[in-house]
Amino acid sequence: MHIIAKKPIYSPKLDNFGGTVMGFEYGITEQYLTKNGKPYIYRMGEMHYSRVPEDRWEEELIKMRDGGIDVISSYVIWIHHEEKDGEFCFDGNRNIAKFIGICKKLGLPFVLRIGPWCHAEVRNGGFPDWLIEKTQGIVRTDAEPYLSYVQRFFEQIYAQVKDCLDSVLAIQLENEMRKQKNYMIKLKKMLIDIGFFAPFYTITGWGGADSPDSYPENEMIPLYGGYPEAPWLDNIDEYFGCSNFLFSKERDDENIGGDLFGKEDKLSVKTNATSPKTPFLTCELGGGMQATYHRRPIISAEDIFSLIVCKLGSGTNGLGYYVYHGGANPVGETTMQESRETGYPNDLPIISYDFQAPLGNAGQIRKIYFLLRALHKFINSDGERLAPMPAVFPDEIPRDFLDIEKLRCAVRSDGFSGYLFVSNHYHGGKMKKISELVKISLADGGKTEIPVKLDAHAAGIIPFNYKIGSENVSWLTAMPQGEDENNIYFAKMPGIEPEICIDGKSIVPLTNGMSVGGKRLVIIDNGTPSPSSGxxxxxxxxxxxxxxxxxxxxxxxxxxxxxxxxxxxxxxxxxxxxxxxxxxxxxxxxxxxxxxxxxxxxxxxxxxxxxxxxxxxxxxxxxxxxxxxxxxxxxxxxxxxxxxxxxxxxxxxxxxxxxxxxx
Missing domain, CATH: 2.60.120 (Jelly Rolls)
Known part of the structure; x- marks a missing residue:
């Protein structure tokens, strides 16, 4: 298997975006975000404040931060704040200003996914019943009286959050919206006229929503997603994964929104990976998966970890998890869950929104939390170097996501050194051990050869031509976690034996305490604590x-x-x-x-x-x-x-x- 490493190309700055948040200057180029002028890969975790008790917010946000999350996002769910026409509620677990304030206290910038429609498996996609009635169902368009009600709602949100907008990194407009460019322009203008401001305005880009007729390209940034399963599908067939478990230039998950975009075109629009001229960033990588009545998948830690490794290896420069923390629906005059009874495609539990997330509805910690924490430490350590590196793919690739014979891999490099991303997993797959010699051609004519050996369901990141102290190491099968004056830290990766090749020839076990280039290697085992018994x-x-x-x-x-x-x-x-x-x-x-x-x-x-x-x-x-x-x-x-x-x-x-x- 052969991969040709490429040097990074010049990445021009996008001038219409950027600003200062909590003392840091954020910007954006065509390839990556910047933070204080340096390439930056965010780790954004979604937690819905109105689905988590107010008195639990801080302890749960601390867990998220300790897991390596450095940005918090949340939908603003309209029906949670204005179930009755004109009666707004911003107390208790609906106190959005307090929630953003706690995020700021903990050093976590906030992304305001303001809607007005959000989906989020909520009743009417977040719209109050009265809004549907008073607009006769003519919503999500630049029509009256809908826009006037949206303006009133936005004004109420602004009154709550105006004093904490300095910690808002981005505002997401709408959700899964296609071919409504004028509507999107009016929503942004409405927000700015009210007084909102943020360095970035974003949209969801899947399902063709990143096409030129869907949004103003110089004003909003499309973000993408990918899930390990699709419980919204209108069938009960076994689901064998999807392109999210392959390394690919494709940004889109062809299944997201398939329940709402319409059967006639749910798979008709594919994202062009060379357009738009914005970075490959995400806001909805499945931190788990919510069950519907008719489809009840069980999502494993390997599902999520493999998906994230595949997306990072495919070139994404921002990890946004939906959701990172589960929750519970409030109950008001009606129940608040999505249901067929209200005209939506799926039945959801009345209360539970656990989502099988790294942190569950009660704050329980799942195995994936620890795997992602190690990956986030890698990004914190090496992300500045990784972000400009283009993704390249081998000359031999799996024929499709069901192929278990061919190694799934990609390289991101500066032309000489970099990272080999590998995976041997897809959701529902009956995998087996796999071995493959990966030959990487370098920009100077040199070559690095890595004998990859993966257990079933393994995934990970292999540095090559990696600098450790004074030594240039050919490759090692452990994930970088940072270094200090005397030590350099690496994490074991499940299903991958830790080995090191210093001179391109001799392969030896990577052991705790060994010395390389004047540095002591510390090997971290991210083992999961035993499940609580009681x-x-x-x-x-x-x-x-x-x-x-x-x-x-x-x-x-x-x-x-x-x-x-x-x-x-x-x-x-x-x-x-x-x-x-x-x-x-x-x-x-x-x-x-x-x-x-x-x-x-x-x-x-x-x-x-x-x-x-x-x-x-x-x-x-x-x-x-x-x-x-x-x-x-x-x-x-x-x-x-x-x-x-x-x-x-x-x-x-x-x-x-x-x-x-x-x-």
């Missing part, structure tokens, strides 16, 4: 009920109604020292109640629930309800876990841990 809680004997209120909105993907079996109800009480509940449940749908109020629900998919119960008093009684899975309903749902049919008693554990770890 103490089993005694449940009452089940009571059979016909109460179906927590799932009466559900419709199968084919338009039929589920075959509702009697619901099983289990009661239990909260012990004094329990902070979280862990629930192992099998069936179709589950819901936790306290005093007839829905606390949490989810579509069961075979993994554990974690629920934060720190706000409940000791001896509080809960009722856990399970709708069993029937054979008929199982045939209309895509499960990755082989969910059993019939009545199965759940297991509930009380966790006293301050921090909860899960697989």
């Amino acid at each position: 103490k089993k809680i005694a449940l009452s004997d089940p009571v059979t009920s016909q109460d179906r209120s927590f799932f009466d909105h559900i419709v199968n993907f084919d338009g039929t109604l589920p075959e509702f079996a009697p619901v099983n109800e289990y009661k239990f009480k909260l012990a004094a020292d329990v902070k979280y509940l862990k629930i192992e449940a099998y069936g179709n749908v589950g819901a936790l109640y306290c005093k007839d109020k829905l606390v949490f629900d989810n579509y069961l998919r075979g993994d554990d629930w974690i629920i934060d119960v720190r706000s409940f008093a000791p001896e509080t009684e809960f009722v856990f309800k399970i709708l069993p899975l029937t054979k008929k309903d199982k045939a209309k749902i895509f499960f990755e876990y082989d969910m059993p049919i019939g009545n199965i008693t759940p297991t509930v554990y009380g966790l006293t841990d301050k921090i909860v770890y899960v697989d």
Whole structure:
């Protein structure tokens, strides 16, 4: 396998963008962002303030920062702030100014995804019911009275955030909007006239939204996305991954927005990777995946890590995770989730928005958190050097994303040294060990050869011609993590044996404490703590009920109604020292109640629930309800876990841990 390394090309500055945020000067070129004049790769994590309790914001944002996130983003969900016409709410977990203030306190710039439409698996895509009624459904266009209501909403947001705009790095306009250039221009002008300002204005670029007829190219920057699965698909077929698990010039995920763009053209528009003349930046790389009623994928740490390695190796210079932190939908006059009942394509849980994210709905820490933390340390250490490096691809590539015989790889380099990005994984793939000799031709006529050996599901970054102290190392299979005066740090990569080749010939194990070029090598193992176990809680004997209120909105993907079996109800009480509940449940749908109020629900998919119960008093009684899975309903749902049919008693554990770890 042969790759020809390329030197970086001149990257002219884009003059219409940039500014100072929290003491740092940000700019942009055609290839990358700059921070104080130096190439910069951001690590942006999405957390929806209105889906996380206000008193948890700071501790969760600290977890995000400790995981290497350096920018926070959030949608402003209109229905969360103005469920009733003219009645605005900005207190509690809707206090956007307080949230941005905490981000600023922690040194985290904020990206305001202001909408007005956001999707986010919210009722009406975030629009209040009254707006749909008063506009007769004529929304997301430059028509009245819609634009007047948008202006009123933006003015209310501005009144809240005007004193903290100095920490706003970017404002995203709309979401998944195509062929409405005049509308996008009017939205930006409206924001500026109201008083908003930011160094960058962005849009989502997938599905053809980066075409010249969709936005003003010199005023907004398209950002891209990519997910490991697509639970919004209108089928229950097994999903074998997509181009996101390949190294490619393609910026677009052909599946994002496929449920809303329309069946006739959901795959008809492909992004031209040579246009627009802006960097390859992202805002929605799947930090996990939310289950819908009809599709219930289980996302692994390997899914997410491999996807991110592929995107970084393909040339992206900004990592934006959607979402990095899960949450829970508030409940108001109505429920707030996307549903078929409200005319949208998918049914979502009423409360749960866990998303299988690095940090879950209750702040539980998943394995992927630690893998991404190591990758973020690499970017923090080597990102300034990496950002100008173009991505190049081998002469032999996998025939498609199902090909498990051919190594998936790419190189980013300065023509002489750089990084080999490798992967041996895709979601749902039954991978095997793979070995391949990768020959990299350098700009000076030289050549570096790297014998790549990957276990099944491995992915990583291999530096080559890498400077360690006074020594130029041919290559090593560990990820750089930074250095100090005496030490240089590297992280082990799962499924890749740490080795080093100093002279281009001799390959030796990379061991902790070995000396190279006058530097001591420190090898970091980013092992995940064992999952929190807890103490089993005694449940009452089940009571059979016909109460179906927590799932009466559900419709199968084919338009039929589920075959509702009697619901099983289990009661239990909260012990004094329990902070979280862990629930192992099998069936179709589950819901936790306290005093007839829905606390949490989810579509069961075979993994554990974690629920934060720190706000409940000791001896509080809960009722856990399970709708069993029937054979008929199982045939209309895509499960990755082989969910059993019939009545199965759940297991509930009380966790006293301050921090909860899960697989």
